[in-house]
Amino acid sequence: MNAKTISILKSIGAVFTGILINVIPAIAIDAVLHITNCYPPMGERMSDGLFLLASSYRLALAILGGFFTAKFSPHSPIGHVITLGVIGTIASTLGHIQMGDQGPAWYSIGLIVISIPLSLLGGFIFLKRKG
Known part of the structure; x- marks a missing residue:
């Protein structure tokens, strides 16, 4: 593989890691809270x-x-972080459509609105710590 291909794969991996960090724990926490009857x-x-x-x-x-x-x-x-935020915005928009009247509008619209800013905040925190 050449350097450009490796860089592209690393880019995909970085964004995919961010998606996994968003999705897997949220699903796990939701499941635990449903199973324990908190939800x-x-x-x-x-x-x-x-x-x-x-x-x-x-x-x-x-x-x-x-x-x-x-x-x-x-x-x-x-x-890369903006790409993650855009993917989160798209996923949250689809979630809002799917949710229908199963929850308050502020919740699903809030997830849409905060996806890019919070992803950016995480990126800025990393850059600040990195020095």
């Missing part, structure tokens, strides 16, 4: 307070995803 059964609407709880760990995961995307990017970490 109602799937398909039943949660209270706004529980949506606030879900927002809190999703916010933290978005920052963490941005941090590691920047860390693993082979070049231009902020460009």
